[in-house]
Amino acid sequence: MTRVTRIREGIRKLRNKRVSVVLAPSGTGASRTFRISLFRCYVIGAALCIFASSLFVISLQYVSRRETVNRLDELTRRGEARERQFDEVAAQRERFQEKLLALAAFDDSLRVVHDLGAIPDDVRRAGVGGPLTDISHLVKAGRDKNVDDLELALRQAQLQRDSFEDIISAQARTRHIFDHTPAVKPCAGRVVSGFCWRRNPIFGGVQFHKGIDVATRNGTPIIAPADGVVTFAGVKSGYGYCVFIRHGYGFETRYGHCSQLRVREGRRVKRGDIIAFVGATGWAIGPHLHYEVLVGGTHVDPAQYVLPDYLID
Numbered sequence: 001m002t003r004v005t006r007i008r009e010g011i012r013k014l015r016n017k018r019v020s021v022v023l024a025p026s027g028t029g030a031s032r033t034f035r036i037s038l039f040r041c042y043v044i045g046a047a048l049c050i051f052a053s054s055l056f057v058i059s060l061q062y063v064s065r066r067e068t069v070n071r072l073d074e075l076t077r078r079g080e081a082r083e084r085q086f087d088e089v090a091a092q093r094e095r096f097q098e099k100l101l102a103l104a105a106f107d108d109s110l111r112v113v114h115d116l117g118a119i120p121d122d123v124r125r126a127g128v129g130g131p132l133t134d135i136s137h138l139v140k141a142g143r144d145k146n147v148d149d150l151e152l153a154l155r156q157a158q159l160q161r162d163s164f165e166d167i168i169s170a171q172a173r174t175r176h177i178f179d180h181t182p183a184v185k186p187c188a189g190r191v192v193s194g195f196c197w198r199r200n201p202i203f204g205g206v207q208f209h210k211g212i213d214v215a216t217r218n219g220t221p222i223i224a225p226a227d228g229v230v231t232f233a234g235v236k237s238g239y240g241y242c243v244f245i246r247h248g249y250g251f252e253t254r255y256g257h258c259s260q261l262r263v264r265e266g267r268r269v270k271r272g273d274i275i276a277f278v279g280a281t282g283w284a285i286g287p288h289l290h291y292e293v294l295v296g297g298t299h300v301d302p303a304q305y306v307l308p309d310y311l312i313d
Contacts, residue, residue, distance in 0.1 A: 096153050103160055110167045119163060179271065180247045182225040182305040186255060187278055187289050189216025195301035202283045210299040211254070211292035218287040220278040222255055224269040225305070233265050239290065240282025243275050252297075256290035257282050 108118045193213035200207045228247035236242050239256035243263060246252050259279020269275060280287045293302040 090149075093149050093153055096157075100153065100156050100160060107160060107163050107167070111163065116166060116170055119159070123159070177249055179227045180249055180251065182247065182251060182253055182293055182302070183307045184223070184225045184271065185214065185306045186225055186253075186291055187214055187216055187220050187222045189214040189220065189278075189289070191215075191303070192288065195299075195303065201285055211256075211290055212302050214278075214289045214291060215286070216278050216288065218259060218277075218279060220287075220289075221274045222258065222276045222278060222289060224271055224273045224275050225253060226251065226271050228253075228269060230263045230265055230267045230269060230275070233261050233263050233267075235281075238283045240284065241276070241279065242282070245269065245275070250296040252294040254290075254292040254294070256292075257284040257288060259287075 104119075111118055191212050192215045193209055195212055196209055197206055198209045199205065222243075224245060226245075226247045228245040228251075230243060231246045231252075232242070232244035234242070236256075239254070241258040241261055242254060242256045243258065243261060244252065244254050255276055257279055258276040258281060260277045261275070262277070263269060263273075263275045278287050278289050284290075291302050293300050293305050
């Protein structure tokens with residue numbers, strides 16, 4: 001007997017075997033009996049297994065596809081958010097660039113005032129100078145024009161900050177120089193003799209007057225016209241009681257014919273400090289202040305170093 005024959009014989013036997021199915025109602029009534037071949041039971045069972053397996057596979061594929069769709073939706077939302085982020089970066093960069101241009105114009109004006117020289121346009125456009133701020137966290141893959149532009153703007157901002165620091169330093173130096181430059185009249189009163197050739201009121205004869213004489217009442221306060229250090233406070237021939245101050249940057253001032261001194265040698269004074277009082281000591285014919293200004297050891301006209309009060313504040 002061949003294998004095919006045996007299979008056919010087995011199917012025939014299964015068809016001949018019957019299975020009885022009894023349906024009994026829960027209440028009153030007659031029960032019903034169905035007879036079905038065992039072969040059909042196997043066929044129906046196999047079909048149900050195939051159907052269940054197919055349904056299970058389809059469910060898995062549906063869940064997998066659904067997760068894929070959800071991930072795609074999430075990536076799409078992230079992409080749209082990133083696009084909005086880059087658009088906002090671009091808008092902020094443009095506003096930032098406008099402010100940088102305004103600051104650059106103001107910066108050039110300040111640099112001219114402080115004799116620093118303007119920054120060349122090509123250097124300012126390239127933003128040369130200063131470390132670059134790390135913004136690599138803004139983009140993970142590839143390069144974006146907005147990121148490149150933002151890096152350029154940051155370099156330009158760094159250059160601008162460095163320039164402002166230079167200006168602040170220059171301004172501090174300028175302020176220090178100004179504070180140590182004679183700029184006010186040492187005492188109230190009227191200038192009665194200037195920086196010029198004149199007849200000596202004591203000994204006669206023509207002699208060059210190396211300062212100015214300010215006539216005022218005896219005891220009028222004399223103030224320092226700039227910051228400095230007292231190099232002499234005492235009596236000198238011709239000057240009587242006098243004070244000499246070294247201000248730095250080559251400036252020195254002298255005050256003669258004082259009646260009383262308020263400072264000693266070595267003391268540091270600030271502009272406006274009282275250093276002495278007007279008198280008539282030394283070679284003087286009346287109470288007045290003899291005031292001299294020297295630059296680099298050479299006498300100059302003190303009137304050139306008296307500025308209006310509104311420029312001093």
